[in-house]
Amino acid sequence: MRRTLAVGIFAALTLTACGGQTAAPGAPESKPGESAPAAASTDRTFDTSGVQKVDEIAALVPAAVAERGTLLIGASADYAPAEFRADDLKTYIGYDVDLGRALGKVLGLDAQVQDAEFASLIPAIGTTTDVGISSFTIRPDRLEAANMISYITVGSSYAVKTGNPDGFDPEDVCGKSIAVQTGTWQEEELTDVFDKACTDAGKEKIEILSYARQSDATTNVVGGKAAAFYADSTVAGYASALTSGQLEVVGGIRDAAPQGIVVAKNDAALTEAMQKAMQHLMDDGTWKAILDSWGVEGALETAELNPSA
Structure with a gap:
């Protein structure tokens, strides 16, 4: 996907990347087709015991x-x-x-x-x-x-510290520090599209902080090293629960893929x-x-x- 800088504003067109799977022995059981009892507030595991071999x-x-x-x-x-x-x-x-x-x-x-x-x-x-x-x-x-x-x-979204203390504007990311996971679409978009648009417009480059793990990107926003992280909309939206409300989404969801x-x-x-x-x-x-x-x-x-x- 591609984005362009028009009248100083980024118009969104997005893709994404990242996922996995397994249950643990001794985990709480639930009725087939229902959510298993949560081990933590962030655990909404679906019970797949009712799924049959075909x-x-x-x-x-x-x-x-x-x-x-x-x-x-x-x-x-x-x-x-x-x-x-x-x-x-x-x-x-x-x-x-x-x-x-x-x-x-x-x-x-x-x-x-x-x-x-x-x-x-x-x-x-x-x-x-x-x-x-x-x-x-x-x-x-x-x-x-x-x-x-x-x-x-x-889609893709930005997450910032709750209250957005840095005043991060998703439509003006030039000169901002943004954390992202290495190898994702969001990293590619920040590097090849957004940062290029900034430099082409004579604006300050984006400080792109790339991490092998998304958890590190999240931690560095909470800790103040980055003004925001850019990730899948599902990940950004869930970050508030994972950080006990320390993060929030700004700018909504950008175009899905x-x-x-x-x-x-x-x-x-x-x-x-x-x-x-x-x-x-x-x-x-x-x-x-x-x-x-x-x-x-x-x-x-x-x-x-x-x-x-």
Whole structure:
């Protein structure tokens, strides 16, 4: 996506990136189809115990994965509410995590999260992981490197300290310090579009503070090192809960774009299995119910393979 600077104002057009999955032994149980009892105020885990294996879809899973019995999901587990760690710092939770668990059940597999820095996730797919579910915005460069299956539409937002003490204006970011996660669309947009627009207009450059983990970007806004962070709208909106109200969104949600499950380009069998499993969860309402549990909107109705970005 692209943005331009018009009459000193940035007009928004946005994409995004980041997600994960797994439940912990001994976690509180709940009735199928309902939110599990929260381990913390930020835990809205959806109970997937009612999701059943679909034999005709499970039969599509490559033999090596089926025999292993696990679906290894690459994720950067620091991107609440999509994928992050619960208060015990061990259990992975989030709507992408719940989705991964549900997909695994449809395929007759035990979904397991492999946590890693976001920028390293796609290169690992097909080697150390089977798929990536980590808020990956569908972009041309990613479509060249891997297969992507659309499942949600998400925008981008800025988050600042509550009360906006620095007077951060999303429409005038030149000269401001902005934290962002490395490898995300937001970093690319800040660098290639917004900062370029500032310099082209003869304005002060943006101080872009790039961090391998979104949690570090969030912490540095709370601590005052950055005036704002720029991330998925779901992440920015959830930051208030994670920081006990120390952060708030400013400027609303900028234009949304689809995100996708990532599968290796040369793995046609697993790609088909994942696409059909995702469509099944859309059709039976499970996917929307997962997002409802987390208070998130944007569920897609069609799991499209490699949609144009």
